[in-house]
């Protein structure tokens with residue numbers, strides 16, 4: 001099946017309920033309103049609900065010794081140095097240097113973690 005990647009603008013078309021999106025060649029296509037609604041109504045990724053449960057108890061316990069507080073929202077969302085605590089954790093996960101020997105995070109888990117950052121590190 002041919003997949004078309006659409007880039008949508010916030011402009012709405014003259015017809016109610018239809019949004020205009022451009023495909024990769026810049027051609028305008030009309031897509032139903034629900035695609036925009038989905039984007040608008042998606043709940044932001046939450047630390048308590050989505051991020052913390054991805055760490056195992058053994059990860060949390062082992063990293064406490066190194067003052068890396070994986071289960072602590074205040075630590076993980078600390079904005080100092082451009083959110084370096086959250087960034088350093090992400091770096092290890094992406095480079096598969098943590099947890100030592102695995103199991104390494106899947107692309108989907110990493111995407112959720114990145115979305116947590118894009119959504120503004122919600123609790």
Ligand code: HEM
Nearest residue numbers: 055056058059062063066068070088089092093098099100
């Ligand atoms: C800033 C981020 C991190 C730093 C600086 C860090 C550093 C370290 C260091 C120095 C060790 C001990 C030496 C070693 O075995 O390599 C260690 C062990 C460990 N780390 Fe991390 N780590 C980080 C993030 C993580 C994350 C995100 C996880 C899990 C998702 C994790 C899970 C573990 C586990 C389970 C161990 C114990 C391994 C064992 O004793 O067999 N760490 N970490």
